[in-house]
Amino acid sequence: MNDLDGLKDAAAAIMPEVIDRLEQLVRIPSIAFPGFDPAPVHEMGAAVVSLFDAAGIPGVRLLDVPDGYPCVYADVPGPDGAPTVLLYAHYDVQPAPESQNWSSTPFEPITKDDGRIYGRGAADDKSGLVIHYATLKMLGTPLPCHLKILVEGEEETISHLEDFVENHPDLFEADAYVIADIGPQRVGRPGLTTALRGDVACTVTVRTLANPVHSGMFGGAAPDALTAMIRILDTLHDDNGDTTIPGVDSYSWEGAAMDEEVYREGSAILPGVEFLGTGSLSDRIWAKPSVTVLGMDLPSTAEASNVLLPEVTAKLSMRIVPGSDGDAQLEALMAHLRAQRPWNCVVEVEKVKVGHAFAVDATHPAIVAAEKALEEAYGAPVENIGSGASIPLVASLKKVSPDAAILLWGAEDTAQSRIHASDESVDPGEIERMIVAQTLFIRHLVAAAGD
Incomplete structure (x- = not known):
């Protein structure tokens, strides 16, 4: 032996x-x-x-x-x-x-x-x-x-x-x-x-009204904070699902390939649902940035009523690529969010963490x-x-x-x-x-x- x-x-x-x-x-x-x-x-x-x-x-x-x-x-x-x-x-x-x-x-x-x-x-x-x-x-x-x-x-x-x-x-x-x-x-x-990949995170708060108001009486002219938030979050990805934020780094993976069968099994993607993004699968999960909305403070469907929401807060996480500067990548994300102001709504962005x-x-x-x-x-x-x-x-x-x-x-x-x-x-x-x-x-x- x-x-x-x-x-x-x-x-x-x-x-x-x-x-x-x-x-x-x-x-x-x-x-x-x-x-x-x-x-x-x-x-x-x-x-x-x-x-x-x-x-x-x-x-x-x-x-x-x-x-x-x-x-x-x-x-x-x-x-x-x-x-x-x-x-x-x-x-x-x-x-x-x-x-x-x-x-x-x-x-x-x-x-x-x-x-x-x-x-x-x-x-x-x-x-x-x-x-x-x-x-x-x-x-x-x-x-x-x-x-x-x-x-x-x-x-x-x-x-x-x-x-x-x-x-x-x-x-x-x-x-x-x-x-x-x-x-x-x-x-x-x-x-x-x-x-x-690193992990940077922040919160974004959107305000449009001083208080909730009746959606029937005021909807159509008074902006709803959740609707404004949806428009802001939609700017984080292009039509392919790639994260598209000025100043956020991306590159191509050169190591072993991600096994697609393994990825499908582990990720639990439903049959017929397409992958996000472009490039190789390895690029998308190891060498390109990705933004995820982790949660939002808003009423559940059980609590929903006919009102326009005055304020909504979302927590975002962005995976950043190896070799990038975590502080700079988070600042690029936060600057992008601050620049999105549909209907001139109030937007406040706060840092949560930087993981390099x-x-x-x-x-x-x-x-x-x-x-x-x-x-x-x-x-x-x-x-x-x-x-x-x-x-x-x-x-x-x-x-x-x-x-x-x-x-x-x-x-x-x-x-x-x-x-x-x-x-x-x-x-x-x-x-x-x-x-x-x-x-x-x-x-x-x-x-x-x-x-």
């Missing part, structure tokens, strides 16, 4: 324990959104400390993050000259409202006939936590590298961790950051994410080691893919260690994981392969540093 076979056997042997720990974590409804009970979030933070303590990591603890939930942190010295690797994941999850129509109880994990484990957070990102746990168990002690652990408690909401990291750079300096919060296109196909885009240096030794590890673990060529998602902390980590590599991978496959949606799930085999890949990566990186 060669070393690779032995490693795979060891990973298979530890999987029953890994799945048991994953299911324990999924049962904790660690929703960090405002308005939700904070107790389960704190319970989850403590559970993660216990998780890594069980993995044999000394000194793992909670660090207070000003105005936010605590992060889990550890710093374990390694051999002289060995690289420093920081393992990142997050312990908070998205809400699972009844309106999502789950087919099972969100916070009661269940393995269904397809072999996948269903539950909120099973993929995003409690799978990342158990991948890290098992990797550390596989490496054993003493560790071959200088190791740091950082697990966030509010990645899914407005995070306070970025400022904390940038204000304490010595705690988070590393040669390689392993972000286990993403995944391949499909189970069994190794994917390394080499670019993230990111692209990797494919020549970095850690990226080379990661690709080698993935290929060995999966026995298949590695796909360099992009992601329309954003992980805001990445920009802060690059400020702390500009020359470090950022590895973006995990068990959240695009085709079936349904993160943030109903029936979120993870494939246990994908977790097992990533345990092997991550263990190999650290071994390869240490070996390269010693050459």
Whole structure:
């Protein structure tokens, strides 16, 4: 038996324990959104400390993050000259409202006939936590590298961790950051994410009247705020569905192609409904901007009455392309919105957040080691893919260690994981392969540093 076979056997042997720990974590409804009970979030933070303590990591603890939930942190010295690797994941999850129509109880994990484990957070990102746990168990002690652990408690909401990291750079300096919060296109196909679109957001408020008025008596001359808002939002896309805003960047994707079958399966597009935009599918979801209206403050159909609305507010998110300046891209969006004033209505635009885009240096030794590890673990060529998602902390980590590599991978496959949606799930085999890949990566990186 060669070393690779032995490693795979060891990973298979530890999987029953890994799945048991994953299911324990999924049962904790660690929703960090405002308005939700904070107790389960704190319970989850403590559970993660216990998780890594069980993995044999000394000194793992909670660090207070000003105005936010605590992060889990550890710093374990390694051999002289060995690289420093920081393992990142997050312990908070998205809400699972009844309106999502789950087919099972969100916070009661269940393995269904397809072999996948269903539950909120099973993929995003409690799978990342158990991948890290098992990797550390596989490496054993003493560790071959200088190791740091950082697990966030509010990645899914407005995070306070970025400022904390940038204000304490010595705690988070590393040669390689392993972000286990993403995944391949499909189970069994190794994917390394080499670019993230950023995410900028703002609100736009439209005012037309001092107060609501009867639509029958005044409609036809007095402008309705919702109608004005619709006209403004319609300017964000052209007839093809491309986002068309002056000053917003766009380019063409040069990595692996987005698999259309995977995309259709994962996106749940209805039969006959057309894709938005122009260019390749990869261009549209990884290399071009896209604006989404996340919500609006207005009456529901049940509350609707015959009045003209005096004021409407919408929240917008725009995914921005790798290589672009997040602040400049948000300002371009906000300037465009301010310039739209149908019927001379009052338009106010306010910044919500800036999440910067990111692209990797494919020549970095850690990226080379990661690709080698993935290929060995999966026995298949590695796909360099992009992601329309954003992980805001990445920009802060690059400020702390500009020359470090950022590895973006995990068990959240695009085709079936349904993160943030109903029936979120993870494939246990994908977790097992990533345990092997991550263990190999650290071994390869240490070996390269010693050459």
